[in-house]
Amino acid sequence: MPGRMVLAIASGKGGTGKTLVATNVAALAAAQGYRVLLADCDVEAPNDHLFFDRTVESASLVEVPVAEVDASACTSCGRCRDACAYGAVRLLGGSAIVFEELCHGCGLCTDVCDEGAMHESLRRVGEVACGPVRDRSGLSLITGTLDVGQVKSPALIRAVRAAGSTFDADLVVLDSPPGVACSAVAAVRGADALLLVTEPTEFGLHDLELSVRLGHDLALTMAVLVNRDGSGGIDVARACEGWNVPVVGRLPFARRIAEVYAQGGIVVDGMPEVARALSSLPDVMRSLAARGRGRR
Amino acid sequence: MKTVAFASGKGGTGKTTMTALFAHLAARELSVAVADADVEASNLPLALHVENIACESFAGGSKYTIRPEECASCGLCVAACRFDAIERDGSGSYRVDGFACEGCGACAYACPYGAVAAEPSTAGEACSGDGAVGPVAFGQLGPGQDLSGKLVTEVRRLAVDAASRHTADVLLIDGPPGIGCPLIAAVSSVDILVAVTEPTVSGAHDLERLLAIAGRLKVPVRVVLNKSDLSDEGAERIRSLCISRGLPLLAEVPFEPALAALLAGLAEGGTSASFEQTRAGVAVAAAWRALAGELRREDRVRSDLRLTERALSHRRPT
Numbered sequence: 001m002p003g004r005m006v007l008a009i010a011s012g013k014g015g016t017g018k019t020l021v022a023t024n025v026a027a028l029a030a031a032q033g034y035r036v037l038l039a040d041c042d043v044e045a046p047n048d049h050l051f052f053d054r055t056v057e058s059a060s061l062v063e064v065p066v067a068e069v070d071a072s073a074c075t076s077c078g079r080c081r082d083a084c085a086y087g088a089v090r091l092l093g094g095s096a097i098v099f100e101e102l103c104h105g106c107g108l109c110t111d112v113c114d115e116g117a118m119h120e121s122l123r124r125v126g127e128v129a130c131g132p133v134r135d136r137s138g139l140s141l142i143t144g145t146l147d148v149g150q151v152k153s154p155a156l157i158r159a160v161r162a163a164g165s166t167f168d169a170d171l172v173v174l175d176s177p178p179g180v181a182c183s184a185v186a187a188v189r190g191a192d193a194l195l196l197v198t199e200p201t202e203f204g205l206h207d208l209e210l211s212v213r214l215g216h217d218l219a220l221t222m223a224v225l226v227n228r229d230g231s232g233g234i235d236v237a238r239a240c241e242g243w244n245v246p247v248v249g250r251l252p253f254a255r256r257i258a259e260v261y262a263q264g265g266i267v268v269d270g271m272p273e274v275a276r277a278l279s280s281l282p283d284v285m286r287s288l289a290a291r292g293r294g295r296r
Numbered sequence: 297m298k299t300v301a302f303a304s305g306k307g308g309t310g311k312t313t314m315t316a317l318f319a320h321l322a323a324r325e326l327s328v329a330v331a332d333a334d335v336e337a338s339n340l341p342l343a344l345h346v347e348n349i350a351c352e353s354f355a356g357g358s359k360y361t362i363r364p365e366e367c368a369s370c371g372l373c374v375a376a377c378r379f380d381a382i383e384r385d386g387s388g389s390y391r392v393d394g395f396a397c398e399g400c401g402a403c404a405y406a407c408p409y410g411a412v413a414a415e416p417s418t419a420g421e422a423c424s425g426d427g428a429v430g431p432v433a434f435g436q437l438g439p440g441q442d443l444s445g446k447l448v449t450e451v452r453r454l455a456v457d458a459a460s461r462h463t464a465d466v467l468l469i470d471g472p473p474g475i476g477c478p479l480i481a482a483v484s485s486v487d488i489l490v491a492v493t494e495p496t497v498s499g500a501h502d503l504e505r506l507l508a509i510a511g512r513l514k515v516p517v518r519v520v521l522n523k524s525d526l527s528d529e530g531a532e533r534i535r536s537l538c539i540s541r542g543l544p545l546l547a548e549v550p551f552e553p554a555l556a557a558l559l560a561g562l563a564e565g566g567t568s569a570s571f572e573q574t575r576a577g578v579a580v581a582a583a584w585r586a587l588a589g590e591l592r593r594e595d596r597v598r599s600d601l602r603l604t605e606r607a608l609s610h611r612r613p614t
Contacts, residue, residue, distance in 0.1 A: 012336065012337045013307065013308065013337050013339070014304075014306065014307010014308045014309075014337070014473035015306065015307040015308005015309060015473075016307075016308060019498060044305075044473075044474035044475045044476045044479075044505075045305050045306050045307070045473065045474055045475065045498075045501075045502040045505065047306070047497070047498040047501055047502065050497040050498060050501055051497075065378075083401070083405070085357050085358065085399050085400050085401055086357075086400075101477075104398050104400060105378060106378050106379075106398065106400030106401075106402050107376075107378055107402060108400050108401060108402045108405060111376070111402065111405060111406075112405065146475070146476065148475060148505060148508040148509050148512065149508075149509060149512050150476075151445070151476050151477035151480065153474075153476045153477070154442070177473075177474065178307040178308075178336070178337065178473050178474070179336030179337060179444075179472070179473070179474075180336050180337070180437070180439045180440065181336050181437050181439075181440065181441055181442060181444045182440065182441065182442035182444075183474075183476070184336075184440075185395050185440045189395060189396075201556070202339075202342055203312065203337075203339040203342060203343075206337075206339060206342060207337040207339065210336075210337065210439060213439050214439035214440055217395070217439055217440060218395060218440070231553070232556075255526075258523075258526050258551075259526060259527055261496060262494075262495055262496040262497070262526050262527035262529075262530045263496075263497065263527060263529060263530065264496075264497035
């Protein structure tokens with residue numbers, strides 16, 4: 001595997017098999033002798049660590065700046081409130097107050113305050129844990145976990161990506177959160193290739209189209225993997241042809257896969273037919289990415 | 297009116313399927329309104345055969361651009377931006393990366409030349425229409441937008457409006473995956489949160505995180521174990537979790553492709569009598585009966601309380 005590749009795995013719809021594909025592709029590549037980093041960017045529902053025996057070697061808190069008011073210095077002039085694009089600053093009882101959940105930590109209110117009454121402090125949003133998987137040589141896992149009640153998922157996802165960017169690996173697999181909004185963007189932007197996992201149902205196709213639009217907007221090299229092939233009557237390949245996105249793999253609709261996954265098992269360990277379907281994926285995505293770069 | 301939300305933490309456990317099936321069952325006896333609060337992947341309208349759809353655009357924050365003719369390439373905007381959203385291209389001119397920009401306007405404030413222009417943007421749309429079971433509200437966020445929580449709130453507002461026009465007895469909300477901003481917007485202050493889970497390690501893990509956020513929001517939780525026969529061990533894990541937390545398990549719904557077929561049939565105007573023809577359908581119908589009973593009981597308790605309070609206040613000397 002020449003050179004480092006960052007492979008993002010995503011889907012608009014939840015539960016199509018992102019985690020199944022990410023964990024198994026990572027395990028396979030490590031077994032083939034590559035240095036692999038699996039980065040769990042689904043910080044609201046991180047599950048990759050449930051499938052591996054990971055030793056946490058480093059863990060760090062992730063904090064974001066939020067605005068804070070010194071009420072004794074505030075003259076209630078309203079400049080900060082007018083400047084805030086998020087409606088996070090209001091005036092109440094002769095002083096500005098900040099609604100922390102709405103604050104993006106942009107620093108503008110601090111900049112516009114002439115009284116020096118605005119400053120910033122750090123708030124914890126979650127943590128990032130990293131370490132090698134004990135029984136799989138070459139595989140390491142980074143997990144971001146959002147604190148319950150926190151809402152700044154993208155900031156935490158960016159911290160997971162930053163922690164992964166300095167990691168020495170041949171293959172970085174990004175397990176993205178579902179959806180197509182800012183969290184998904186934070187997880188996949190800048191990746192060398194984007195693998196979209198879908199299922200052949202009406203719901204799956206509807207959400208796949210949204211993901212393809214997002215991938216186009218982000219100028220990412222994309223491909224599709226059809227999971228639970230045979231479970232629905234939708235012709236995913238035909239739709240993909242229309243979007244000019246290749247279908248690079250299929251996993252069958254098989255109860256055995258679901259059962260192994262349910263127990264937290266790695267499916268490729270005991271099912272060689274699944275391993276065959278997934279083993280060439282990183283190489284295929286790498287050549288697609290190289291061709292995409294050539295075109296740009 | 298009672299409000300019931302469906303959520304799961306983990307995606308793909310069957311929230312939309314359950315919301316749609318419960319809506320059909322509820323419509324047998326009650327007036328129903330429905331909201332799809334998964335504005336990043338709005339699938340409920342596909343399952344409920346919605347007609348007469350009216351949409352309004354949902355405003356996003358300001359979108360910033362740098363006018364090259366006024367830009368002096370001083371770089372002050374880059375220093376002001378906390379989101380690394382301003383890049384310098386090969387020719388030395390600056391531009392805003394729309395996907396990284398969070399619309400704060402710090403660049404426009406920092407620019408001494410007035411070279412940063414702001415214009416309003418659209419983040420998505422909020423819609424409502426007539427579904428087979430009653431009014432349906434839903435929304436769709438544009439790709440890469442960051443206002444999903446706000447749009448969820450707007451969809452809930454549309455749903456409540458439609459529900460009051462139809463004097464609905466119950467509003468069912470199909471929630472988004474995760475436990476972040478959109479989920480909090482979708483389930484805050486509902487009467488009952490139905491956690492749809494599956495017997496997998498991921499399902500149990502994410503259910504625990506959902507229970508933690510529900511606890512903070514003080515929303516009572518009931519559980520539906522979907523695909524219950526996929527793993528005996530996994531199902532046992534969910535059952536013991538429910539017992540240890542004192543959570544009622546409304547139903548265990550076996551994994552049957554027939555359930556999707558039932559839903560497809562209902563979407564095309566089939567009758568809800570067909571529930572009784574599959575094991576999964578029978579389980580879902582039983583879950584609805586349990587939930588409906590609870591909603592009615594809660595109503596009775598509230599009306600008893602009201603009467604008691606009134607009686608007490610009458611007795612008080614004035």
